[in-house]
Amino acid sequence: MFPHLSGAGIGLRLPHLADVVARPPRVPFFEVHPESFLANPHATELLLTIADRHPVSVHTVGVSIGSASGVDHAHLDRVKQLVDLVNPVLLSGHVAWSTHAGEYLNDLLPLPYTEESLKVLVEHVRQVQDAFERPYLVENPSSYVGFGDSTMTEPAFLTALVAETGCRLLCDVSNVYLSAHNMGFDARAYLDSLPAAAIAELHLGGFEAEPDESIPGATLLVDTHGTSIDPGAWRLYEYAIARFGSIPTLIERDNDIPDFDVLLAESRLARAHAAAALSRNHARAV
């Protein structure tokens, strides 16, 4: 679907903007959070310079398609103005909610996987795709808790959302790994049950282990985006590439942001892992 986009891009955060403008690195694509730019015209100016040179993907964090109180159209309009300027190669957001009664809770919060939630998300994804006039990719969440009244699994929920709206999936491999650990499901089976044709992007980000207060002696993985990528997530990434093929992948770091060279090295590492997975596939085929 996006034949011009491949390889491992890097999540571009404000501390690296000026350096990337001054010394354009060799990166397949950058991904930005529009909410970081809407109140920062200078950063937007730098971003537009970068968008002239590199493919840019826009990853919304505040659209909140899972909110029962609806999508905020004023915010959507502001994001659209930026999207129209950047003309991104991909546009994505989260299967989560962040707003309630006009409050923005600055987090990606869990949803019960029910028919009611599905109806809400279907309506909101349609609104978003209509507003942006382009496909919207929806990302699987990182989970610590679920809801007892969920009536379907997360992959089943995502599959239904794709079927109803024609949206695409952004599969965050680290989130799958983390959620599988925390919620006790099989990460590979999860990937196996996603609709492969809908996967348009993969994400990889760092997480950290901490004691699970709810299970003595156990650990909980917390999605911090503040460390390098875990070896287990790399192994699952190879599995994902083997299953989905060469899908554009993003290296994400939002906290304790290191030198850009560190991210570049992780981007190269992702390319190496993807190549290894694809060559194994090829070897099996012949």
Add this chain to the structure above:
Amino acid sequence: MPALSETQRLVRNALVQSDFDAVSPILVGGHDPAARLAIHRRHYHASLVDALRTRYPATAWLIGDVAVTTAATRYVIAHPPRVFCIAEFGADFPRFLGSEPSLSAVPYVEAFAALEWQVGRVAVAVDSPALTLAHLATADSASLMSSSMIFQPGVVYMAMGWPVDALMRIYLSNQVPPQFHMTPATTHVEVRGARGALHITSLPPAAWTFRHLLQSGRAIGQAAEAALDLDPQFDPGRALVELCDLSLLTRLA
């Protein structure tokens, strides 16, 4: 099974108000799912307190990081964000600081934090092409006095009851004098920023009033009259030329 809106209200109350009792029965995950939901509560508080600390470093310099953190911790409970860009969160934090009993010994903290908010806002502005004197000269002189002006986006006029601009200059220059006495005094300030550059200028009341009224959309004639009321020696023509020289204007409205 609660409706989605009710579920989200319960989760919201757990995050913001640490009320986990109502939401616990509907959660699953581990032996104590509410303890896991607390990860989101922790993130809500930590990320927003950190956003305020990042937005108000000069205020932390003035009153101490502990004081800002303590106030921010209370603020994020009382005033959850109603904006989607966290950089825009905390515009009324200065007023909150001003109402904190523990900060009553620093009566100028609200004015100082309000100035810092505007400094942060204009510092990331981008200038538009400036209106030149040559362009202004081509305007119809008969209608000029009834025209208004559009200013650069990174310009703010503030009138404050304390000379906190002097304090801000000390902070920005990182040259702290051995002693500095704050006494209440009405201060008229122009804050100008663009692409990271910043200028804070104290203006005489008449000049400040002229520029402030012009920026708020008043006609040149009205702004000039108000300035002349304050200072009969005020020269509106010269003031307009100065605005062009400083590249503060972008066009006639």
